[in-house]
Amino acid sequence: MSRLVFKRFSSTVTIKSTPSKAHLHQPLPSSSLPSGYLLTGIHAGVKKKAGVLDVGIILSTSDRPTSAAACFTRNAFKAAPVVISEKVLAENVGRARAVVVNSGCANAKPTRFFPSNSSSTTSQTLVLSTGVIGQNLPISKILSAIRSQRDGKGSLANDFDAWERAAKAFMTTDTFPKLRARTFTINGGAGMIHPDMGPPSLGPLHATLLGCIMTDAAISPRSLQRALTYAVERSFNSITNGAAAEKNGAPLEEIDEETDKEGFEVFKKELTQFTIDLAKLVVRDGEGATKFVTVTVKGAPTYQDAHSIASRISTSASVKTALYGEDANWGRVLAATGSVPLSSPLHPDKVSVTFVPSDGTTPLPVLVNGEPEKDFEILVDLGGGEGAEVAQYWTCDFSYEYVRINGDYRS
């Protein structure tokens, strides 16, 4: 890991290499894979380079459409696949049969952003696209790639290899496919959740992020949507704006919050913890990231106040460059904190800021002499005492690599 060496007038800078994250991708045991799905990832040619997977297919093997829920971007500008998937979910009242994802082209052209014909789609397939904007989607390549998988001729399967191929088809600036499983028991049955994640673009507020979570827990459409909305607010919306799609494929009786409150709470809790784990994984793979930082704001009058401050600190360019420089610059944290309009005035004389390394060593030194990829926490206590609200955010630093990737890559 080379150190920063900057010669002011020579225009040359030696940057710290971004640490490899390859170890974060590991095989999953087949017992953790949810049943009821067939998956694959293929090279359709959206991406130029031969063999690079750019289309993922996820099919439910159930003989009827299964519960599906999604959280879409809140941005006023929605790419075509978002508009279509919203319509598919609405027309099928929260059910679907398949997900098709492509990377390499976001299918976001000014003329396609807002399809003027709102005629019925008659589709039960959710579509997700990520990659370069402003280019036409090579739809014929994608369609012929999908056809090549029909009638048992393709590579659709339900083993780790198939899940991994599907996850790779989501990748853009990702340095590894995001693939995790979580197994839990619900009403005596087994529930498994399994995600594919999209690009880790962490530009404050403007990130695109795709994720699919599959489960074989039986749950009703509306309860699935409620659990997902709750989980996403506490996970992906605490790192970035994100979209996640999810479906279940079990033939059992469905859990619904009305008839089985306990089962629903278990599902919601498991899903929330799972999405938090995934959100953190996305931050770890942030473009050029060399640090993983948890920002905790406690003692706030409302959750929204705590969340707003955590967001402001986590997206502050001056805080993030100081993190890269391994400078425990509390003044910038305070400045970010003090700039947020709150529901009631801050008491500056009650506020404290602490830098906490995750390995339990003395607070400050981790930032001054810390190694790259050292995890730590910035803790801001607004002094509201017990019963006051807490929010957490996860962020990474701003590095030379961040500037290079984002100055270079068209997203």
Place this chain on the structure above:
Amino acid sequence: MSRLVFKRFSSTVTIKSTPSKAHLHQPLPSSSLPSGYLLTGIHAGVKKKAGVLDVGIILSTSDRPTSAAACFTRNAFKAAPVVISEKVLAENVGRARAVVVNSGCANAKPTRFFPSNSSSTTSQTLVLSTGVIGQNLPISKILSAIRSQRDGKGSLANDFDAWERAAKAFMTTDTFPKLRARTFTINGGAGMIHPDMGPPSLGPLHATLLGCIMTDAAISPRSLQRALTYAVERSFNSITNGAAAEKNGAPLEEIDEETDKEGFEVFKKELTQFTIDLAKLVVRDGEGATKFVTVTVKGAPTYQDAHSIASRISTSASVKTALYGEDANWGRVLAATGSVPLSSPLHPDKVSVTFVPSDGTTPLPVLVNGEPEKDFEILVDLGGGEGAEVAQYWTCDFSYEYVRINGDYRS
């Protein structure tokens, strides 16, 4: 100007040198200097390096306190000099006799942030500090430097040299002293405005910025404050949070908005245009900046909506890195636009984004093949038509230099 050469695995990047801005500092004719002031800049020893000016003194030569107005930070955390200067202005009902500024130490220590004794200051001197936070202000060095200027023994004067010394005492990461003059006629008399500006830190929302504007136009305290507040909202608050102090020192009858509405409007208009020119100068000297970009949002339902969108675009890390990469990435501009909560919904199908070079050449090429420091405008039209609101913001790009300076410098 070297081009970007990045070798992915060698950890070496050749950066574009930040263009020199030395030509932006030029001598001012003595006829443009406002009368009624004595100034100097001295080396008190706040900054270690011998001879570097770190304390500036600006005295009114009037035999009574003159009108003074200020816009202070809105941040909940205020450094000691802000608290003191607010008190001086309040106790003297908008009048003062002197300004003392220091650079090198922001006089912002947790224990000094919130002076608990609110006893009277009995001072008529405004104080401004900028520089490193978290260190004690070497007050004895500053006091003895001030004493060395008394009884005609120092370098206090009212020539360009004196104004330039005072301006240099404001500098932190500035690459040149910010010193401009504007002459105008008001009620048949002459009004001159003359500023010293502080550091160009343009970290979104967390910048510190000091500025002093002196005039010899006679104006009442409350009208001066009203004109300054109006001007700052349209200038420094359209680049960053800023603080500005201002005073006048003329013995004539004072303009007041009640008794001389026309004179007041002339003053307000001149002051606003002057502060906009200064705000732009600060952006030009942004840390590591290679581009100067005007962000114009028009067709908005309210000024606040237009201002919020312009602010979001101007502070977006993904937009600013694309500007550095000379990539006319309209998708990131749209994403920033669509993420702002507005007073009424956006009509995505009416929105247009244009990249306009300031020299009148064809829009897009300036960004693709543009030279460093090429000026241009990002124009977002929300489609509200005539009568809709417009706001402007000024920003620069995010470069490797920005990361280096902000990862390195303790502010």
